[in-house]
Amino acid sequence: MVFSSILFLFFFLPCLALCYFLLPARLRRGRNLVLLGFSLFFYACAGVRALPLILGSILLDYVVGRALEVSRRPRLWLGAGVALHLGLLFWFKYAVFTLSNLNRLGLGLPVPAVVLPIGISFFTFQGMSYLVDVYRHDVPAERSLTGLALYIALFPQLIAGPIVRYKDVAAEISGRHESVEEAAQGLSRFFAGLGKKALLSNAMAQIADAAFTGAPSAALAWLGAAAYAFHIYFDFSGYSDMAIGLGRIFGFHFLENFNYPYLSTSITQFWRRWHISLSGWFRDYLYIPLGGSRRGTARTVFNLFVVWAATGLWHGADWTFLVWGLYFLALLLGEKYLWKSALEKLPAPLRHLYALLFIVLGWVWFRADSLGHALAYFQAMLGLGGRLMEPQVIYLLRQFWPELLLAPFACAPVLPALKRRMGEGTAATLVYRLAALAVGGLSVCRLLSSGFDPFIYFRF
Numbered sequence: 001m002v003f004s005s006i007l008f009l010f011f012f013l014p015c016l017a018l019c020y021f022l023l024p025a026r027l028r029r030g031r032n033l034v035l036l037g038f039s040l041f042f043y044a045c046a047g048v049r050a051l052p053l054i055l056g057s058i059l060l061d062y063v064v065g066r067a068l069e070v071s072r073r074p075r076l077w078l079g080a081g082v083a084l085h086l087g088l089l090f091w092f093k094y095a096v097f098t099l100s101n102l103n104r105l106g107l108g109l110p111v112p113a114v115v116l117p118i119g120i121s122f123f124t125f126q127g128m129s130y131l132v133d134v135y136r137h138d139v140p141a142e143r144s145l146t147g148l149a150l151y152i153a154l155f156p157q158l159i160a161g162p163i164v165r166y167k168d169v170a171a172e173i174s175g176r177h178e179s180v181e182e183a184a185q186g187l188s189r190f191f192a193g194l195g196k197k198a199l200l201s202n203a204m205a206q207i208a209d210a211a212f213t214g215a216p217s218a219a220l221a222w223l224g225a226a227a228y229a230f231h232i233y234f235d236f237s238g239y240s241d242m243a244i245g246l247g248r249i250f251g252f253h254f255l256e257n258f259n260y261p262y263l264s265t266s267i268t269q270f271w272r273r274w275h276i277s278l279s280g281w282f283r284d285y286l287y288i289p290l291g292g293s294r295r296g297t298a299r300t301v302f303n304l305f306v307v308w309a310a311t312g313l314w315h316g317a318d319w320t321f322l323v324w325g326l327y328f329l330a331l332l333l334g335e336k337y338l339w340k341s342a343l344e345k346l347p348a349p350l351r352h353l354y355a356l357l358f359i360v361l362g363w364v365w366f367r368a369d370s371l372g373h374a375l376a377y378f379q380a381m382l383g384l385g386g387r388l389m390e391p392q393v394i395y396l397l398r399q400f401w402p403e404l405l406l407a408p409f410a411c412a413p414v415l416p417a418l419k420r421r422m423g424e425g426t427a428a429t430l431v432y433r434l435a436a437l438a439v440g441g442l443s444v445c446r447l448l449s450s451g452f453d454p455f456i457y458f459r460f
Contacts, residue, residue, distance in 0.1 A: 001045040003242045004197045004447060012042065020250065021178075028174060032150050035250060039155035043119070046159065050117035053088070058149045060084055061127045065141040065148070068134045078135045085124045092116055097317035119159040121314055123152055125281055130166040132285055139167045147173045156246040160239050162257035162277035169252055176251030186248030188433050191440030193241025196234040198443035200410060202450065203403040204231035207396050212367055212377065217387035221380040223396065228367050229360045230407045233262065236275070262359070262411045265351035266343060267331040270359060278314070282307050297337075304329055315366070320374060324365035331358055
């Protein structure tokens with residue numbers, strides 16, 4: 001089940017809202033149980049065989065979290081908890097990749113048939129952050145198993161993020177406040193995200209798929225790379241918008257996960273605006289514990305290498321993701337140590353074009369099926385594939401020109417700027433929410449006429 005499905009929009013969400021809000025607000029535990037039950041059902045719809053895994057992870061975090069507060073050897077408990085999380089993540093996500101590559105050396109190791117549980121990268125990272133925060137005394141351990149289970153399994157962020165930290169929602173698990181105004185804000189945000197997915201992301205995906213399948217001309221290769229940059233942004237930020245909006249309906253306030261990243265004027269700034277929850281997680285739970293930038297240049301470069309190799313592999317067990325991570329590492333190191341001063345002297349439009357160019361090129365590594373496919377695609381972009389133009393480019397431009405024209409505006413804070421100009425009055429709020437409702441209606445119409453199209457980050 002996905003947010004952008006008729007089943008979710010017209011059955012799951014209305015049934016959950018009915019069961020949840022029929023209970024009086026004073027029955028917080030009852031509302032939590034309803035929300036937890038629906039969340040586990042939501043996850044089971046994506047793969048019931050993986051349900052014991054997330055339940056086991058919840059129990060692991062609960063036991064280890066409580067032990068961290070009372071044990072005389074908390075570091076041992078933390079190590080055991082993190083090791084078990086990483087072990088599960090390695091087995092389900094990286095075992096096949098590792099064994100297959102070892103077999104290329106002639107080892108002949110058996111390769112198991114492992115099915116990747118949906119959302120495992122997200123709920124394991126949330127579990128590990130919870131244990132580390134308890135160990136650091138940043139938060140007390142959750143006394144209620146139901147409360148901790150709700151934090152781990154809460155359906156808006158369970159499958160594709162954002163990566164929510166326990167300390168950011170701990171108070172709301174037991175003492176949040178729901179209201180009609182909050183629900184209206186949440187629905188508006190949800191419809192905005194639904195529009196990104198149904199009206200823009202899916203269209204951009206069709207252009208990208210046409211370009212990345214076969215041997216494109218130079219024009220089609222560039223069009224496909226740009227379309228994929230739009231696709232992954234609208235897909236993932238749209239999901240984050242929907243998750244934040246759904247959380248708001250039920251009284252949770254998740255932190256922002258995107259801050260208009262394509263407006264960046266450097267790669268460094270881009271990664272402060274893109275997938276903020278993941279970047280923050282690696283900074284606080286890997287980069288800083290390794291020493292950050294406090295131990296000299298050589299150690300800083302090594303620490304950044306570990307972080308970006310891990311960032312790449314977090315997205316998938318494939319060499320393309322590792323190269324993608326190291327590609328951005330090279331750019332970040334260049335901006336930090338080589339061309340930072342020269343870049344800062346350039347006019348803002350040139351710095352923006354510089355960032356966009358390397359961001360779009362980076363997404364080729366992310367989208368390609370293999371390293372060979374990525375290299376062939378780069379050759380096509382350079383015109384080395386033998387063709388500069390083909391009729392399919394004209395067809396795609398004619399077919400998707402409305403989405404292509406709208407996409408750049410949807411990457412910028414146009415609507416917030418208009419809302420600010422209109423003021424904060426009742427009329428402005430009404431116009432904004434009617435516009436969001438219209439986007440939601442158009443999105444549903446588009447979904448009814450199209451097939452199933454899952455979110456990109458479901459496979460991570």
